[in-house]
Each structure stands twice: as C-alpha cells, then as structure tokens.
Amino acid sequence: MFGLSEFELAALGLSLKIALIATLLTLPLALILAWLFARCQFKGRNLLLGIVHLPLVMPPVVIGLFLLTAFGKQGYIGSWLYDLFGISFAFNWKGAALAAAVMALPLMVRSIQLAIENVPTKLEKAARSLGSSSLKTFFTITIPLSISGIAGATILGFARSLGEFGATITFVSNIPGKTQTLPLALYTMTQVPDGEASAYRLAIISAVLALLAIIASEIMARKARQQLGKS
Amino acid sequence: MLDVMIKSARQSIEIDASFKCVQEGITTLFGPSGSGKSTILNVIAGLDRSESSKIILNNLDITKRPTEARRFGYVFQDNCLFPHMTVKQNLSYGSHPARSNTPNRNEVIDLLDIRHLLNRKPSKLSGGEGQRVAIARALLSNAEMLLMDEPLSSLDNKLKKEIMPLLRRIATDFKCPILYVSHSFDEVCQLSDKLILINNGKILGSGSPQDMMTNPKYADQLDGFDAGNLLNVVVKSHDHEFGLTNLEFSGGIIPVPLIKDEVGSFIRLRIRARDITLATSIPTGISTLIRLPATVNYITDVNQTHSYVHVTCGTEVMIIHLTRKSIQSLGIEKNKPIFCLVKSVTLEN
Structure with missing residues (x-):
C-alpha cells in the first residue's frame, strides 16, 4: 500500500492502534481532571496540577524510567497488577499505550480545561436552580457546550500519542511488531545502512498525520466558539 | 413563605439581613448597586455558601440543601438560556418535583407570548423575548418561588413596561411569589407588594411601598429627594x-x-x-x-x-x-x- 514495506505498515498499524486506545482510555480521566481544575477549589489542587503536567516539561526518558520502575514486571504497581489481574505492561503494546497515555494526558487536560472554563458558570448555576444535580448539569450543560473543545483536545492527544518516542523506548523498548511504533521504526531506519528512504517515508506519514490532526482540532475549536455564540 | 436570616462576609461587603417575603405577590429588595442585594439572592438560592445563614421556605429549613433541592426558580440579569437547546428544550429542562399548584404549561407560554419562539435557538431571540423565555423556564421548573436578579435591567423602557405587568400576573395568577431585586425605583414602584430597603448589607426598613414612600425617614434612600x-x-x-x-x-x-x-x-x-x-x-x-x-x-x-x-x-x-x-x-x-x-x-x- 502506497509503496510501503511490510515493516513500515506494521509500525503504522501498531502506532494507530496504540494511539487510539491510549487516547480513548485517557479521555475520561482527562475530563474529570479538567473539570476539577476548571471548577473546583480543593486542597492539593496545585500539587495534583503539577503532577499531571510533569510529562509536559520533563524529559520523556525520565517518564519512561518512572513507568519502568512502577509498572515493570518487578515494579510496585506492575507486579501487583500482574498478580491480581494477570495484566502485564512489560515489553508489549499495552505498555506502549500506557506510555503514550501518560504523555498525552497533560495536553488533553489543558485543552479540555480551557474548553470547560469557556462555558459560563452562570449557565451551570441556572441549571442547578432549575433542579438539576451537579452530575446532570455536567452531562447536559458543561459537556455539550464544550464538546467541540473536548473533541479538539482528543485529536491533539491522539496526535501526541502517535509521536510518542522517549518514554516508550525507555519503558517497553523497541521490539518490531510489539512495541515498535512509527517514530521508533523511523529511528531504527536511521541506524541501519540504506534505511534512509524508509525513514523519509515514515517521516512524511508522521508529518501528514500530525498536520491532519492540527487542522481537525482547529476546525473543532472554531465550532466550539460558534456553539457558545462567539464569533 | 420565605423567611431568611442572611449573614455573609465573603464578598467585599458584610451582610447581616433578616426579612420575610409576602406569601402572595412580589417582595422587592431595593437598594443601590453594591448594597449586597445579589449576594443575598445567591445565598438564598444556595449558589453562594453561607454557613451562618438560615433560610426557611414554607416552614421548611432548607439552609443545608444544595441549590437544586431548594426549589427556587432563578431569573438572572442576562437570560442565561442554554445556547445548545431550543426554546422548547429550555422550557422542559426544569425538573423540580411537582408542586401543589403546578402552572399549566400552555397558560404560561401564552401569558408570556412565546409560542411562536418554541423552535428557535436562544441566539435568534431578541432581548425581551429571551427574558420572557427565561421567566417562563423558571416558572415551569415547578419552583415554589421565583428569585429575580434585576431581570429587566438590560432591556429598554418600552420592553420593561411590557414585561412588568406580566410579572404581577405571574405572582397572582400562578400563585408563585417573587423576590425581586432591583435598583430601579420605577420597577419597585410598579411591582412591590412589600418593599425592603437595603444599604450596605443591612435592612433599613420594610413595608408596603405606599408606607415606605410616604415615610420621610426613607426619603434619602428612596430616590433621594424624589420621595x-x-x-x-x-x-x-x-x-x-x-x-x-x-x-x-x-x-x-x-x-x-x-x-x-x-x-x-x-x-x-x-x-x-x-x-x-x-x-x-x-x-x-x-x-x-x-x-x-x-x-x-x-x-x-x-x-x-x-x-x-x-x-x-x-x-x-x-x-x-x-x-x-x-x-x-x-x-x-x-x-x-x-x-x-x-x-x-x-x-x-
């Protein structure tokens, strides 16, 4: 397909699968965190905010190392998860998805938080005064009015997951067919003789995917402004 | 009947106000901007927390209840209609449990003359139309009482004059008492069955608007020398x-x-x-x-x-x-x- 080798197609397929799953799993958590940060004042808010945003400012390799320590087979959480549920993140696509999710989380939380903050609190107050609980208000007012922003944030998170490199390679290594996503395959191609053509093909695919994601999220942002009656 | 004791020092102004609202008709809370009127309304509605206040509605202490369980319909200064819903959906949004004299949906829609707007989105409504829909929405939520925070202040005089008689009819025809906050002397004159005068978070006096206005003690507050x-x-x-x-x-x-x-x-x-x-x-x-x-x-x-x-x-x-x-x-x-x-x-x- 498109003149791609089996090796490249495998990396692309694996990347899409990992990014999709990582994004869908991150979304509910990102929604809850974004709502907390946008609407609630609580003790430890800044600490939680800091922890969630760490992946945005720390070297991804460090995050990968943290994940290895915590979620590796011998890790504190990893060994416990394996014993209880038989789930292992070590050197498989699930680990890669976890790494992508952790790296995409701050980006998604930030965008969704902005979208929620753009919903006038007065509308939520009006809903409450009409007899709607805070949960019902969240699902019938807050989410519908920030849905385009949430969609945009999800697309951005998906793009970020596609591009994940440092945390992934540190946490689950670079195993073809298992953890070798598109950026990892590209890296491998730059290390082998005559791999340049393949590396460029992979680079172009990455660029096109990223560009599409940015355009889609921009369209969503414009929709969001229209939804709230702003131009 | 609403009987409140409000204490709040969270805003820039310290509020210490106790008053009762009339069982039937409109009670107005009148005072200059920044006198604490809106804060009082928000505490009553449960939108502002105030631990030391006491709010009794129809002999029931509702102080500890969350906003949605207090059964007030709140009409804001700007209509606060939900932009992603049609007028019809906005009107159906309210979900207080039924009350003894639940207003008839069709009668409310006809009184406020909004039938032709039902399928429109709020962005396609004029200021007066939007506020009429907001009032209908609050009334149709089965609220026991309506709280109104300067609902006419963003409208021009002509629209104000059209809506004011409707408010009186809501209070009497639908037996839904209203607590009305305003700094407009005209509105207070036209609407009040009971007038509560407030300044700096304290109640200066209350009574029938006639009594209040002919009492020179309140002349300064009631529009200066325009008593x-x-x-x-x-x-x-x-x-x-x-x-x-x-x-x-x-x-x-x-x-x-x-x-x-x-x-x-x-x-x-x-x-x-x-x-x-x-x-x-x-x-x-x-x-x-x-x-x-x-x-x-x-x-x-x-x-x-x-x-x-x-x-x-x-x-x-x-x-x-x-x-x-x-x-x-x-x-x-x-x-x-x-x-x-x-x-x-x-x-x-």
Whole structure:
C-alpha cells in the first residue's frame, strides 16, 4: 500500500492502534481532571496540577524510567497488577499505550480545561436552580457546550500519542511488531545502512498525520466558539 | 413563605439581613448597586455558601440543601438560556418535583407570548423575548418561588413596561411569589407588594411601598429627594380630544397624559412629593389641572430648609415636600383643609 514495506505498515498499524486506545482510555480521566481544575477549589489542587503536567516539561526518558520502575514486571504497581489481574505492561503494546497515555494526558487536560472554563458558570448555576444535580448539569450543560473543545483536545492527544518516542523506548523498548511504533521504526531506519528512504517515508506519514490532526482540532475549536455564540 | 436570616462576609461587603417575603405577590429588595442585594439572592438560592445563614421556605429549613433541592426558580440579569437547546428544550429542562399548584404549561407560554419562539435557538431571540423565555423556564421548573436578579435591567423602557405587568400576573395568577431585586425605583414602584430597603448589607426598613414612600425617614434612600406617593387608581376614561386619561381614586380625579391601559384597569400612579403645590384655597387663573382637596395630618422637618407635609386625601395618605419657609408663610397646620395642586405633565409615564 502506497509503496510501503511490510515493516513500515506494521509500525503504522501498531502506532494507530496504540494511539487510539491510549487516547480513548485517557479521555475520561482527562475530563474529570479538567473539570476539577476548571471548577473546583480543593486542597492539593496545585500539587495534583503539577503532577499531571510533569510529562509536559520533563524529559520523556525520565517518564519512561518512572513507568519502568512502577509498572515493570518487578515494579510496585506492575507486579501487583500482574498478580491480581494477570495484566502485564512489560515489553508489549499495552505498555506502549500506557506510555503514550501518560504523555498525552497533560495536553488533553489543558485543552479540555480551557474548553470547560469557556462555558459560563452562570449557565451551570441556572441549571442547578432549575433542579438539576451537579452530575446532570455536567452531562447536559458543561459537556455539550464544550464538546467541540473536548473533541479538539482528543485529536491533539491522539496526535501526541502517535509521536510518542522517549518514554516508550525507555519503558517497553523497541521490539518490531510489539512495541515498535512509527517514530521508533523511523529511528531504527536511521541506524541501519540504506534505511534512509524508509525513514523519509515514515517521516512524511508522521508529518501528514500530525498536520491532519492540527487542522481537525482547529476546525473543532472554531465550532466550539460558534456553539457558545462567539464569533 | 420565605423567611431568611442572611449573614455573609465573603464578598467585599458584610451582610447581616433578616426579612420575610409576602406569601402572595412580589417582595422587592431595593437598594443601590453594591448594597449586597445579589449576594443575598445567591445565598438564598444556595449558589453562594453561607454557613451562618438560615433560610426557611414554607416552614421548611432548607439552609443545608444544595441549590437544586431548594426549589427556587432563578431569573438572572442576562437570560442565561442554554445556547445548545431550543426554546422548547429550555422550557422542559426544569425538573423540580411537582408542586401543589403546578402552572399549566400552555397558560404560561401564552401569558408570556412565546409560542411562536418554541423552535428557535436562544441566539435568534431578541432581548425581551429571551427574558420572557427565561421567566417562563423558571416558572415551569415547578419552583415554589421565583428569585429575580434585576431581570429587566438590560432591556429598554418600552420592553420593561411590557414585561412588568406580566410579572404581577405571574405572582397572582400562578400563585408563585417573587423576590425581586432591583435598583430601579420605577420597577419597585410598579411591582412591590412589600418593599425592603437595603444599604450596605443591612435592612433599613420594610413595608408596603405606599408606607415606605410616604415615610420621610426613607426619603434619602428612596430616590433621594424624589420621595413620593404611590396611589392605587383606576382608569376612568380617556379624553382623546386633549390626549388625557382620567384616573380616579378616593380623593378625586387625576387627569394624566394619555396611557394605553383599558378603562377599568387598576394601575399605580406615582406622584413625587416635590411635584405637589399646596394652596389654602383653589386659586384662579392657574394652569394646574389637578386640584385635590385634602386635610393636613402633621408636618415633619427634614432639616433647616426642607419639610414634609403629611395630608389625607380621600382615604389615601400623601406627603408633600416644601420648604420650611413656604409652610410658615402659608400658615399650614394640623387639621387645616388644603388643596394639592399637581401639573399633569409631571405625571408622564
């Protein structure tokens, strides 16, 4: 397909699968965190905010190392998860998805938080005064009015997951067919003789995917402004 | 009935206010901007937390309940309609449990004249339409009482005049009492069954608007030296030749510039204390159309310059704002029969 080798197609397929799953799993958590940060004042808010945003400012390799320590087979959480549920993140696509999710989380939380903050609190107050609980208000007012922003944030998170490199390679290594996503395959191609053509093909695919994601999220942002009656 | 004791020091202003609202009709909370009116309303609705306040609605202590369980319908300054829903969906959003006299949906829609708007989105409504929908939405949520925070302040005078009679009808026809916050003297005059005067977070006084307005103690707060009289009058006839409407009350006939209200309808007429001239006999060769016979009750001096003369006119009590000098030179004293003269043109609106 498109003149791609089996090796490249495998990396692309694996990347899409990992990014999709990582994004869908991150979304509910990102929604809850974004709502907390946008609407609630609580003790430890800044600490939680800091922890969630760490992946945005720390070297991804460090995050990968943290994940290895915590979620590796011998890790504190990893060994416990394996014993209880038989789930292992070590050197498989699930680990890669976890790494992508952790790296995409701050980006998604930030965008969704902005979208929620753009919903006038007065509308939520009006809903409450009409007899709607805070949960019902969240699902019938807050989410519908920030849905385009949430969609945009999800697309951005998906793009970020596609591009994940440092945390992934540190946490689950670079195993073809298992953890070798598109950026990892590209890296491998730059290390082998005559791999340049393949590396460029992979680079172009990455660029096109990223560009599409940015355009889609921009369209969503414009929709969001229209939804709230702003131009 | 709503009975509240509000204590709140969270905003820039310290609020300590206790009051009761009327069971039927409209209670207005009147005071200058920044006097704590909106905060009080928010505490009552549960939108602002205040641990030391007490809110009792129909003999039920609802202080600890969250907003959605307090059963107030809140009408905000801007209509706060949900932009992603049609008018119809907005009206159906309210979900308080049914109350004893649940308003009929069709009657509410017809009264507020919003039937033709049902399928529109809020962005396609004018200011007056939006506010009418917001009022209908609050009423249809089965609220026990409506809280209104300056709902007419963003509308022009013409729209205000259209909506004010509707508010009165909501309070009476649908038996839904209203607590109405405003800093507009006109609105308060037209709407109040009970007027609560507030300044700096404290209640200065409360009572019927007539009593409050003829009490010089509140004159400064009630529109400064525009203290006045509020007369309940009935439209007697329209004089189209001269463009006048004759209003009747126990004290006589008052011709005012033509108004639209039908013959037989009751309206409130406000006559400012300073627009009234007193005469010991009906003067001749004077243009003033309104000449009402009255008897002096007593005189209060505000300061060295100003005084208020309290008179009885028919069954109504009125106050007249004069200088101390005029009172002395005219020899006005208790039980003296007197004539109140008012220029009709001062009664426009």
